[in-house]
Amino acid sequence: MTSNVLAVEGSKTQRAVLERLFSMAGMSAKLLDSTESLQQVLEKTHFDFICLGMHIPGSMNGLETCRFIRDLPGYQYTPIVLLTTSDANTTQSEAFGAGVTDIFNRNEMAELAAYLTRHIERHRQIEGRVLYIEDSVSQQLSMMSFLEETGLQVDAFESGEAAWRAFEINHYDLVLTDIVLPGEISGLQLVHKIRRLGGEKGDVPIIAITGYDDSVRRIELLQRGVNDYVSKPVLPHEVIVRVRTLINNCQLITQLKQQNETVEQQGKNQLAFLASISHDVRTPLNGILGILDLIRSDDLNSQHQKLLDVAMQSGEHLVSIIDDVLDLSRAEMDEFVIEQQPLQIKNIARNVMQNLKPEADRRSLGFTVQYSNTMPDLLRGDPKRLYQVLMNLIGNALKFTDKGRVDVDLDFIPPTLDQPLGVLKGSVQDTGRGIPQVQCENIFNKFQQVDAVARSKGGSGLGLAIVRTIVEAWGGTVGVDSRLGEGTRFWFTLPMELMEVKDHQDLTGHHETPLFQGDELKVLVVEDNDINRLVTGNMLDRLSVSYTIAENGQVALDMLDQQDFNLILMDCQMPVMDGYEASASIRHSQKPYENIYIIALTASAMMEEERKCYRVGMNDFLAKPVLFDNLVKAMNKAYQSLS
Template identity: 30%
Template sequence: MKKINLLILDDKEENIISLEALLGDIENINIISTTDPNEALKLCWKNDIYIALVDVQMPDINGFEFVSLLKANPKTSHIIAIMVTAISKEDKYLIKGLQSGAVDYLYKPLNPEITIAKVNAFVKQVIIQEEIIQKNAELEQSKLALIASNKEAEHARKSKEIFLANMSHEIRTPINGIMGIMHMLKNSPLNSEQMDWVKRLDTASNSLLMIINDILDISKIDSGMMKIEYESFNLRDLIEETTNIFRIKAENKNLLLDVIIGDNLPQIVRFDALRLQQILTNFISNALKFTQEGKIEFYIDKLSQKENVNRIQFAVKDTGIGIKPESVDKIFQEFEQGDDRITKKFGGTGLGLAIVKKLAKLLNGEVLAESNFGEGSTFSFIVDIESETENTLDRKKENLQFTELQKLNNLKILVAEDNDLNSFMLAHMLRTWECEVNIVKNGRLALDALEVDRYNLVLMDTHMPVMSGFEAITEIRNSLDPQLSNMPIITISASVMEHEQKAAFEVGADDVIGKPFHPIELYNKIVKACKIQIINS
């Protein structure tokens, strides 16, 4: 540690020599002395003086005046001043010294023990103060570094979010067109071979969409943006729907996909259907990926019940390659596989089970993995799910083809979409429902079209050149023509980011549909936005 500079000011040289000898053994001090008060002031200004022992009775400038000058100067006001005096110990002198800025007195003749003890105490005080100053400086540097680090992290987070949003938009837009064309092909006359091609293309598109969703979901969960949304649904229907997604793939691999449902399983439940299906989909998809022969068994059973809360286990057991014991925990980490060679042989992002683990935590459930290497694995999800006492669900129509839906009676629809494949697919679906369709490629052209003709509905893509969908909707809602300003508008967005969907409603959209969408989902939103009465058969 650096030494503490201590100044001795006394007009008599012998007093200085005596004090220097007395204080010479004190550690961590460097003594500077002078008999001239003016010289002492210069020394205080030029040197880093911490403590000053000042004689009271001096010619020209006395000790009280000297200390007052020290305290008046910001550069020297920090110096600890101790008066050294041979004059009376009367209170008036003590008060005068303290008023000038001194903190203590030493009386001549000096008591060596008291003098050394007082100086030692003030030296320690200075050392502590310096350490505090140093620590504060270090803390300030750490604070600045932390602020800078947080700014960098926030910038990285925003950059990541922007990248993911752009990636989602750029990939979802063509996928929406591909999946839309597949729906059209399924409703057209195809021979068995062609239908098989379409089904394979459908499976590939869903696999690609699952990868995109996995990447976005990891980002949402890590940033705390993932929301759990509870709804009432038929649990058995969800299990059947989830299993049917993989039946063709199982058949193509000559694998038996067996579903075993417990007799006491509740039928109507309240839970997050989307996230439950996401977990089950990952389990079954992994089982199919890593199983070459044998079978896959999907068990669903109620373990216990307390009032209307059911503890349910969803388990998928396969006869696949299995996992080495030391790798079981590793498979739940992001971008990890049980073995590096697995990625080369079987593919995959290594995100599926990481998402399952995080989703299970958000749903207050747990994920278990059991495996015998070379023999197979069992993945389980155990969670509490509320059962509904009354079935208030509408009858499902998921098996209904979009071409079989009730016609929309020449509804006039303006489609603003810059992607040719998507606009082609949209126009085909709408015309199937006997809608009159006009297509434009940006928001500005949409506004021009609305000035020329009247429409019952606008389907508005959010991201378009020249003028975006949000800008066009804002102008429509600000129109002085009430028929135009109240026009039903549904935005079509390739982004699944909540803030963008929220922004659509804020600018005035009546509804939002995300790419890729199912034709029936689009149909239902059109019916709702246009307040069309549907006659149920």
């Protein structure tokens, strides 16, 4: 519906400006240069908006014209704005006392345009359905007429009982009810019954009509769940404004919820896609790295061992890229978790250095790590995440340093009375080409690489992004200082709890030693993939452990009925019956094997998959590719649980 606007302005130039403004707003405009024919124009056409100049040719100025219009039927609530000059001495109190809605300087046409836009939005037809309860028939008919003129569909009732029956079976966008109603259900009781419902139906906005001019009673209405109220005698225009505001707000909230649900679903779809890709990539990687790991344990000459190490590092690098992508997706879904476990800084740093030293040697770079004298033997934190931070920062430094060196410094600030957690401070300094200052601000963003030279070095552009994700989730800070031609220094801080070392334990030793003899474990391997069966079987052969293969969960259940096992290595995604269903069936079987120890071996590394494994009753979880030491560690835990 097009809004009709009337402008009374003596200046020809100003009328042209207003005409253009109204046209751009999509309003139908009538422009007068004086007040002489004003009354005839107002009687012939009803206007939704009026704009008056302060100084108008004729018998009345702007304020007097406003008073005249307010006295005419149908113009009591019409918006009337006054245009003034910068030197006008009209006060706001004078203007508002005359009935002016708002005042605009002639130089504020942009502000007037925004005001017009809001006015049009406020007076659009309302889409919605209203439940209206009023026992006065005359009042009901009058209010229904006003509500329906705005575009609303109205269901009107004279009693609370009839209204409640309608509310139970229909959807309404708003309830407008008198508080005092005949019958067993008063307006206040109707409010109470609605608010006791759950979900969106119980949250429908409610406007109460009350004859009580008492602040205590009005506050009680709001406390009972009424969103707004109007007092008798009811002014239909006031009700329309309140109805429009509540319905528009609720519709906006609904739209925002739907948009949020859409975004969340898109995030879940993205996570599901990444999980699927991860699974499909990890499955063959499990075969590749598993076999390489087994071969590496044999006696090889130095040349073959070097080639094998390179292949192993390349495969592990691919796994780390997959982990980085999944970790960033977990962070976006608020599923990124920092574990709290014992960790040994020097052992973690040593493992990182051993993995990256071949690259430093290949590039003839100096490569050192220095520890402060205050570095403790044992802290509490997340060993895997700290390893990721160091690998990404040091690996990045080596990649972009053509000559010179990369130096790693690790320091620990002990806890104090005021600060119960200590702080691990790390820095990685290189002598590379440096980063432009303008790029330093964005270097931790996803897929952000400095320039074409940086892109030519390879990489996914995710390493520094995952570093920031880990450090911030840990409660620490990360940053970069760099000068072109001189090098770059990345630094981070991580809060950590100081722990006591017991029995000089080495928590990140190079190799896991089996705690069991081969004949003490009888293992059922449930795996549908031929290569993965070969890899797992070779690892168990190396441990002299007896095992039997089942190609899916149903076959595994049949074998459990026929043979005795004390450990199951269970793949999760299999045909016929997957590992989740098989594990749940075992736990609910009420058979001798219902408490057998189950280790999940899955190519899905998503946190939800890990939770699902534990929910169906599995005891432990190993993500593929599974390396020998990790399998031994998990089997040691299983063996200890049997003792």
